[in-house]
Amino acid sequence: EITDELAEAQRFLDNYDAAAEAVYYKSSINWWNYNTNISDHNLQIAIDYSLEVAKFDKNASSVASQFNLSRYDDRMRRQLSYIVNLGTSAMKDETKLQRLAAVSAEMESIYSRATVRMDDGRELALEPGLTKLLATSRNYDELLEAWQKWRDVSGREMREKYEEFVELSNEAIRNNGYSDTGAYWRSWYETENFEQILEGLYEDIHPLYKELHTYTRRKLIEKYGEDKFPRSRHIPAHLLGNMWAQSWNNLLDFLQPYDKESVDVTPVMQRLNYTAVKMFELSDDFFGSLGLERMPAEFWNHSMIVKPNDRDVVCHASAWDFSNGKDFRIKQCTEITMDDLITVHHEMGHIEYYLLYKNQPIVFRKGANPGFHEAVGDVISLSVRTPKHLREIGLLQDITDDEESDINFLLSIALDRVAFIPFGYLIDQWRWRVFSGEITPATYNEKWWQLRCRYQGISPPVERTEEDFDPGAKYHIPGNTPYIRYFVSYILQFQLHDAVCKAAGHSGPLHKCDIYRSHEAGDLLRDVLSLGSSLPWPDALEKITGQRNMNASSMLTYFDPLYEWLKQENIKAGDATGWEDACPQNIPPG
Ligand SMILES: O=C(CCC(O)(O)[C@H](Cc1ccccc1)NC(=O)c1ccccc1)N[C@@H](Cc1ccccc1)C(=O)O
Ligand SMILES: [Zn+2]
Numbered sequence: 001e002i003t004d005e006l007a008e009a010q011r012f013l014d015n016y017d018a019a020a021e022a023v024y025y026k027s028s029i030n031w032w033n034y035n036t037n038i039s040d041h042n043l044q045i046a047i048d049y050s051l052e053v054a055k056f057d058k059n060a061s062s063v064a065s066q067f068n069l070s071r072y073d074d075r076m077r078r079q080l081s082y083i084v085n086l087g088t089s090a091m092k093d094e095t096k097l098q099r100l101a102a103v104s105a106e107m108e109s110i111y112s113r114a115t116v117r118m119d120d121g122r123e124l125a126l127e128p129g130l131t132k133l134l135a136t137s138r139n140y141d142e143l144l145e146a147w148q149k150w151r152d153v154s155g156r157e158m159r160e161k162y163e164e165f166v167e168l169s170n171e172a173i174r175n176n177g178y179s180d181t182g183a184y185w186r187s188w189y190e191t192e193n194f195e196q197i198l199e200g201l202y203e204d205i206h207p208l209y210k211e212l213h214t215y216t217r218r219k220l221i222e223k224y225g226e227d228k229f230p231r232s233r234h235i236p237a238h239l240l241g242n243m244w245a246q247s248w249n250n251l252l253d254f255l256q257p258y259d260k261e262s263v264d265v266t267p268v269m270q271r272l273n274y275t276a277v278k279m280f281e282l283s284d285d286f287f288g289s290l291g292l293e294r295m296p297a298e299f300w301n302h303s304m305i306v307k308p309n310d311r312d313v314v315c316h317a318s319a320w321d322f323s324n325g326k327d328f329r330i331k332q333c334t335e336i337t338m339d340d341l342i343t344v345h346h347e348m349g350h351i352e353y354y355l356l357y358k359n360q361p362i363v364f365r366k367g368a369n370p371g372f373h374e375a376v377g378d379v380i381s382l383s384v385r386t387p388k389h390l391r392e393i394g395l396l397q398d399i400t401d402d403e404e405s406d407i408n409f410l411l412s413i414a415l416d417r418v419a420f421i422p423f424g425y426l427i428d429q430w431r432w433r434v435f436s437g438e439i440t441p442a443t444y445n446e447k448w449w450q451l452r453c454r455y456q457g458i459s460p461p462v463e464r465t466e467e468d469f470d471p472g473a474k475y476h477i478p479g480n481t482p483y484i485r486y487f488v489s490y491i492l493q494f495q496l497h498d499a500v501c502k503a504a505g506h507s508g509p510l511h512k513c514d515i516y517r518s519h520e521a522g523d524l525l526r527d528v529l530s531l532g533s534s535l536p537w538p539d540a541l542e543k544i545t546g547q548r549n550m551n552a553s554s555m556l557t558y559f560d561p562l563y564e565w566l567k568q569e570n571i572k573a574g575d576a577t578g579w580e581d582a583c584p585q586n587i588p589p590g
């Protein structure tokens with residue numbers, strides 16, 4: 001009797017996989033067409049079909065929930081429980097489900113199509129115009145104009161839609177028994193005291209971040225003048241080389257302490273007439289050198305790797321799995337910069353993960369946890385960015401191997417990996433509290449800046465009010481993409497880097513490791529990434545690193561020489577670290 005039921009459950013799962021592949025293939029094609037050609041026509045097709053997907057999910061969920069899970073092995077139980085768990089497809093009212101999809105798409109469209117008209121007449125989109133301006137301008141007022149106008153044309157335009165979105169998302173999710181959308185998102189980590197663990201990791205990195213913040217603030221004061229900086233010792237948010245101050249590596253030209261060849265190879269890439277295809281081929285070659293999967297023909301034929309000039313597209317980069325085990329694509333408005341070379345590796349890491357778990361049952365074709373998916377490409381770029389590797393691929397000439405070059409290099413990595421930590425932490429602190437109702441629309445912006453001032457030590461360069469909706473100026477809010485995954489990834493990637501470097505037989509400081517051409521490293525990655533989400537993530541992490549929990553020690557060891565150097569520099573300059581929790585009351589004169 002049990003064997004019959006087991007056989008019946010297995011038949012259900014096999015049929016489910018075949019049917020789901022077809023439904024999800026069609027759905028992803030629809031959304032791909034909309035993202036690569038934003039039009040009402042493409043939107044309507046995608047939204048209409050999303051109702052079919054919800055029906056399919058609901059039906060599968062009700063059938064799957066009839067099996068008595070206690071009788072099956074872990075793998076079957078896990079597969080069935082994923083099918084039962086619906087997400088927003090659980091929305092009972094079809095009109096509301098349609099509205100949820102529409103309001104999400106409308107916010108993403110506002111963000112993706114927004115352009116800023118500068119006082120001098122330039123009309124700039126976020127990519128490439130405003131991104132390049134924030135990265136390269138050293139003019140306080142020009143930076144402020146771009147920073148403020150971007151928020152006017154993006155976040156400000158979508159505030160009401162976001163309020164409606166929160167209500168609809170919570171209504172749908174509550175049908176699965178979750179208290180709110182944030183609780184559902186956190187459930188993916190299957191970790192009891194998840195929020196406490198995250199707070200602990202943030203505390204572990206905070207001392208290092210404070211030293212980097214102090215050093216950077218001092219250099220910025222030298223450049224822009226003391227009078228531009230608030231007495232609360234925050235850094236004005238528009239001066240960090242990035243629209244959201246989430247990574248500061250575009251300041252390397254004047255933050256780099258020792259006069260050596262810069263590891264920001266953007267100028268060299270441009271001088272060598274690099275193309276987007278060349279950047280993707282570099283990354284594909286690196287994965288191949290590890291014995292991992294090369295990109296299939298469909299990838300090269302169907303990806304969109306440069307911004308088209310004849311239609312509106314969602315430029316924010318993403319990697320797509322069309323659920324048929326063959327079609328995988330990247331959509332990226334690639335510019336010839338080092339920032340984008342890093343993003344290419346990040347996106348290719350997603351595709352590599354897709355390729356490695358493509359034969360898993362469809363519900364297991366996910367990261368061990370969402371942070372794993374974000375970490376794969378970044379682990380590779382930790383090797384690619386070493387001076388040793390950059391010279392090997394012809395992007396760096398004469399590297400000297402000495403203490404000063406080490407500090408220059410570690411600073412370049414810290415400016416996006418360490419600077420990012422408080423940003424990666426605070427986005428979902430805000431969003432979880434919005435979903436739970438603790439933060440109401442009346443205080444959306446005030447609470448946002450409280451978190452930005454407290455955790456990042458940055459402050460708004462101009463007055464902010466509740467007319468503004470600054471969270472909406474960052475893709476992942478209108479794009480409804482969870483963000484704690486990047487914080488988790490930034491901790492995990494150093495644990496993974498540590499493990500693959502050991503497998504590659506690396507000896508010496510971790511920051512000098514380049515796993516290029518190591519099949520041992522590749523085999524370790526293949527063994528674990530091909531599991532997808534079929535095992536709980538501590539099992540996956542243990543297979544690679546021997547540890548079952550996230551910890552910051554690999555990251556702190558990696559940056560230790562820089563931490564000591566920054567502390568000395570800040571003491572020598574007599575510069576106290578830290579800033580006031582609260583945002584400055586008075587904004588310095590612009
Ligand atoms: O957003 C991204 C890269 C885009 C992505 O690859 O993470 C993309 C975001 C996305 C877009 C649309 C729908 C859902 C998510 N994620 C993926 O393409 C993806 C996500 C999960 C599994 C497989 C692919 N990076 C973050 C953080 C970051 C990471 C690494 C370097 C710099 C910055 C950011 O830019 O703030
Ligand atoms: Zn990603």
